[in-house]
Amino acid sequence: MTVEGTIAAVATGAGGALSVIRISGREAIAVCDAVFRAASGRKLSDQSGYTLHFGRIVAPETEKTIDEVLVSLFRAPRSYTGEDMAEISCHGSAYIRQEIMKRLIEAGARQAGPGEFTVRAFLNGKIDLSQAEAVADMIASSDRATHAMALNQMRGGYSQAFDTLREELLHLVSLLELELDFSEEDVTFADRGQLDALLGRIAGEVGTLLRSFSLGNAVKTGIGVAIVGPPNVGKSTLLNALLREDRAMVSEIAGTTRDVIEETVCIGGVHFRFIDTAGIRATDDTLEQMGIRRTFSSIGKARIILLLADGSEERGTLCRRIEESLSDIALRTGQRLYILLNKTDKTASGDPESLADSIGSRFGHPALAISAKENRNLDRLTDLLSRSIDTDPLYDGTPVVSNTRHYEALLHASEALDRARQGLHAALPSDLLSQDIREVLYHLETITGKIATDDILSEIFSKFCIGK
Known part of the structure; x- marks a missing residue:
């Protein structure tokens, strides 16, 4: 996946009184300037981010007004996508939306694909992959419980739990791999008793997340009665x-x-x-x-x-x-x-x-x-x-797993943790222990997207609506 060109899309559904059209990319503000005439007479390119501007969207060749609008301006990197962005609030007519999109594309933008704004937010480091998936869950939420679950994940509650585990595992790996550099001196940097206790605690936390899937998946799909x-x-x-x-x-x-x-x-x-x-x-x-x-x-x-x-x-x-x-x-x-x-x-x-x-x-x-x-x-x-x-865990900020992909990754991480603990008890050498712990890290990092293939990303974002 790449972050190329300037994209535009209608971000709201049909039938409402108002619509929002989003534009993102290096030339987003210039593209918007090509079709927007501010009531103040000033160009958007001369304005700072987080400002709101009233004016008209026009057909540049005739200066004929298409609609009176409000334009919200966001400057990189402090925007949803991490790029320059503009959002046009116009009237909800299908004709108006089509005309504005036509003019933006003529000015140099292209139609965004499904989830492409969130793809850019992920690739630009504004959110991790689990947060990106929570965006789709938030849009699809249909009750208080699914909303609370998606909101907690989108705000990073999920990611914080994994980041904490990741840091502790990285510390373990660094100590074990440091021992390899001193293998001839038979030096031990990682206390095996403390190592066992830490692996046991991490296994317990992963187990808690795995058990939460029973609630999370049931709430997401509906409690079967x-x-x-x-x-x-x-x-x-x-x-x-x-x-x-x-x-x-x-x-x-x-x-x-x-x-x-x-x-x-x-x-x-x-x-x-x-x-x-x-x-x-x-x-x-x-x-x-x-x-x-x-x-x-x-x-x-x-x-x-x-x-x-x-x-x-x-x-x-x-x-x-x-x-x-x-x-x-x-x-x-x-x-x-x-x-x-x-x-x-x-x-x-x-x-x-x-x-x-x-x-x-x-x-x-x-x-x-x-x-x-x-x-x-x-x-x-x-x-x-x-x-x-x-449902208390959904409302008190406790991480609750609802995504099958996350559950499978945690299951593989749990199995690798079990192998690492068994190897520790069997006094396996540091390089073999390190390999099992690195496998745990790999599976945890696939959840947050620190490790992700194009196939996984395409599968996730293909389910997004256009404009998000």
């Missing part, structure tokens, strides 16, 4: 009630839902992906069997499982059905299961709340009495879901 249970217990009715719309078909006929239906709801600033599944039962229907197989696939991928049961049934029958359903579900580490006693509006006698408490105690999973049809206790259900996800 599988609604499961036997046919006709109200799974589709519950989904419709949570969505406040008739998304899933509801019928008294058992086995109506034969495929997975997935919809997203924002609860407490976090997106939850609710998955309505086919009822689990023995059946000879080929299509229903396919739906049930997909149900088990959804259960395996979900972070939370809502097991529905018919709370209007006689207690003995109810307990037997719950026991049968639980026997079909193999919970994996980190999954939560809640038992929902639905149809409590049909209960003729007894206290649904006491029944739920009794069921919860018997089966070892929290239970809640609800009525999806009458929206009874659905507020308690959403509160239960919100409290089941510890």
Whole structure:
């Protein structure tokens, strides 16, 4: 990737009252001067950075006004890209945007590619690669949690954690490689006990970052919630009630839902992906069997499982059905299961709340009495879901890994750290220990972009929108 020429692009979406057009590069201010006529009569090239100027964008050949605009001026290196920049705030008409872009290109700019402004910020050392990726996450954020996660990473919270690890590892490598220069004298510069303790602490910090991926990736993609249970217990009715719309078909006929239906709801600033599944039962229907197989696939991928049961049934029958359903579900580490006693509006006698408490105690999973049809206790259900996800790390500045590329790099770094510690315990020579630690450094530096191939950069920035 190169930083060549002066680029321009519309940085705002269509349909708004105003638009912003960005220009960056060595000739950015001269290009803007070619089409801008300041009300003050002064050239932008004579103005200092961080100033705002009112005037007109004109067709240079006729001096005919295209629009009245405001131009923000930024001087290198104190700009987003690290280059001279100008941003034109104009009216949001598609015709005006097209005319201004046409004149800027005629004056010497070229149309920017996807993410090219952020590419230049990265290549000019204004941000590292993890911060650049956070820019895309910030644009794509759709709730409070994903916004907080992207903001922390964009501000460098992520990078600071890696920089600290990197400095400590570099110090280790320098001491080990210094020993190689004095190999004949058998001199030791790195105390092996301190070295082991330091590697252990760094391995612990890398492990913490790896474990945070479970939360970060789930928040980024939406917390998966599988609604499961036997046919006709109200799974589709519950989904419709949570969505406040008739998304899933509801019928008294058992086995109506034969495929997975997935919809997203924002609860407490976090997106939850609710998955309505086919009822689990023995059946000879080929299509229903396919739906049930997909149900088990959804259960395996979900972070939370809502097991529905018919709370209007006689207690003995109810307990037997719950026991049968639980026997079909193999919970994996980190999954939560809640038992929902639905149809409590049909209960003729007894206290649904006491029944739920009794069921919860018997089966070892929290239970809640609800009525999806009458929206009874659905507020308690959403509160239960919100409290089941510890989002505090997202808001207190703790680095949380949400990017699969970062997770894979940390995984490789962790494996190299394990090899280094094993080599240390086996009294391997300094050059072999140094090699393993340098491998740790390599994987950490691919995250921040201190080491990055053109293929990786192209893959990352190709997903950016034009103008960012």
